[in-house]
Amino acid sequence: MSFRDDIDAMDADVGDVLDEQAVTYDPLAGGSVALVGMFDRDYVLQSPFESSLDNRGPSVFIRGTEVEKLALDPREDNPTLTIAAQAYQVKSVLNDGPTGRGRRLMLSEVG
Numbered sequence: 001m002s003f004r005d006d007i008d009a010m011d012a013d014v015g016d017v018l019d020e021q022a023v024t025y026d027p028l029a030g031g032s033v034a035l036v037g038m039f040d041r042d043y044v045l046q047s048p049f050e051s052s053l054d055n056r057g058p059s060v061f062i063r064g065t066e067v068e069k070l071a072l073d074p075r076e077d078n079p080t081l082t083i084a085a086q087a088y089q090v091k092s093v094l095n096d097g098p099t100g101r102g103r104r105l106m107l108s109e110v111g
Contacts, residue, residue: 064101
């Protein structure tokens with residue numbers, strides 16, 4: 001097993017503990033994609049290097065194995081996400097996780 005495989009397995013274990021949720025990812029172009037992610041309605045970004053970002057509010061972490069299902073990286077898209085029947089727009093996207101393959105999406109509610 002490679003380091004990347006170990007990280008993917010660890011991410012899956014953490015997702016089980018933190019109750020991953022279904023995420024519908026609707027890109028600007030193309031069809032929607034069903035993903036799973038770790039959603040936090042009251043996330044606070046704790047990084048001094050990202051202080052210029054609006055760092056409070058809903059957020060979802062998408063594991064690298066889920067990001068690979070997308071035709072376009074969320075950093076290059078302007079998707080709408082639906083989580084628990086609530087639609088969200090993406091405010092910002094950060095690389096996340098030890099390999100940098102995961103994405104932390106800072107969200108704002110639509111409607």
